[in-house]
Amino acid sequence: MPINKVGVLGCGLMGSGIAQVSAQASFATMVVEANDELLQRGLGNLRKMLEGLVARGKMEAKAKDDVLGRIVGTTRLDDLKDCDLVVEAITENQPLKNETFAKLDRICPPHAILASNTSSCNVTAMAAATRRPGQVLGLHFFNPVPLMKLVEVVRTILTDETAVRTATDWVRAVGKTPVQTKDATAFIVNRLLVPYLLDAIRVYESGLATLEDIDQAMKLGCGYPMGPFTLLDLVGLDTTMYVAEVMFDEFREPRYAPPPLLKRMVMAGHLGRKSGQGFYKY
Ligand SMILES: NC(=O)c1ccc[n+]([C@@H]2O[C@H](COP(=O)([O-])OP(=O)(O)OC[C@H]3O[C@@H](n4cnc5c(N)ncnc54)[C@H](O)[C@@H]3O)[C@@H](O)[C@H]2O)c1
Numbered sequence: 621m622p623i624n625k626v627g628v629l630g631c632g633l634m635g636s637g638i639a640q641v642s643a644q645a646s647f648a649t650m651v652v653e654a655n656d657e658l659l660q661r662g663l664g665n666l667r668k669m670l671e672g673l674v675a676r677g678k679m680e681a682k683a684k685d686d687v688l689g690r691i692v693g694t695t696r697l698d699d700l701k702d703c704d705l706v707v708e709a710i711t712e713n714q715p716l717k718n719e720t721f722a723k724l725d726r727i728c729p730p731h732a733i734l735a736s737n738t739s740s741c742n743v744t745a746m747a748a749a750t751r752r753p754g755q756v757l758g759l760h761f762f763n764p765v766p767l768m769k770l771v772e773v774v775r776t777i778l779t780d781e782t783a784v785r786t787a788t789d790w791v792r793a794v795g796k797t798p799v800q801t802k803d804a805t806a807f808i809v810n811r812l813l814v815p816y817l818l819d820a821i822r823v824y825e826s827g828l829a830t831l832e833d834i835d836q837a838m839k840l841g842c843g844y845p846m847g848p849f850t851l852l853d854l855v856g857l858d859t860t861m862y863v864a865e866v867m868f869d870e871f872r873e874p875r876y877a878p879p880p881l882l883k884r885m886v887m888a889g890h891l892g893r894k895s896g897q898g899f900y901k902y
Pocket residue numbers: 629630631632633634635652653654658662708709710711712713720737738739740760761762763
């Protein structure tokens with residue numbers, strides 16, 4: 621079945637971006653939030669993003685109105701009843717996601733594909749909560765969605781090939797580059813990135829070099845756009861610690877265990893840019 625109508629569940633940081641790129645690619649897009657206040661806030665952020673594009677001459681005012689015209693906001697999950705694809709981008713919580721997939725399964729038409737934007741939850745558990753496990757997969761977008769090109773297409777051992785193909789075509793249609801991966805915690809990018817960031821903290825803890833010199837070394841020595849501590853502060857130390865703990869729990873390998881300094885910085889409320897203090901002061 622072709623994808624005509626797309627549902628996006630959750631209009632936070634990621635959901636608003638996913639709804640934006642979907643509507644920009646001409647898909648009728650229905651966005652669901654938990655309540656009206658959050659819906660208005662999410663759609664307001666989306667509108668500001670588009671107005672920014674118009675202000676910088678990257679989009680015509682008419683095109684912005686057309687994009688906004690393709691987005692319908694609602695607080696009723698039932699309004700997703702005629703969507704061909706739903707991308708779930710709600711809070712990162714396994715029981716909540718499982719329960720939500722069971723509800724989506726009852727509401728959406730039998731052909732619909734149900735996708736999760738989860739970074740660390742188990743997609744197989746979400747699939748198993750439905751009566752259509754073959755049509756459940758992960759579509760892992762990156763933040764900020766309108767700018768980041770990559771989407772990890774995540775298949776479980778239950779996912780059908782046709783669903784993967786249809787979802788991958790949709791990812792291309794919204795202007796992103798898909799890569800194929802499997803449902804194992806952290807997928808490709810975080811599986812490699814998180815142990816690198818944790819190692820950077822261990823190297824710093826060992827007294828080998830200063831924060832500034834480690835950042836400078838990885839920027840100039842590896843051609844990375846930013847050093848590990850600048851990146852850690854940007855991602856958020858609490859988020860990194862959470863993902864590391866989930867990875868450690870899954871693989872039981874010491875390299876995924878959050879180092880003591882990371883834990884203590886989170887306890888101290890030094891979460892990175894968002895709290896004004898992480899490895900650096902903001
Ligand atoms: N933030 C990132 O960098 C990032 C990157 C990739 C993937 N993700 C994943 O995307 C998902 C969303 O993350 P986020 O950063 O956008 O979080 P967020 O907190 O900004 O947004 C989540 C939104 O979901 C809404 N929500 C919660 N329960 C709901 C329900 N039952 N129905 C409708 N809406 C509901 C919340 O009100 C909130 O607005 C998570 O699974 C996260 O792991 C996040």
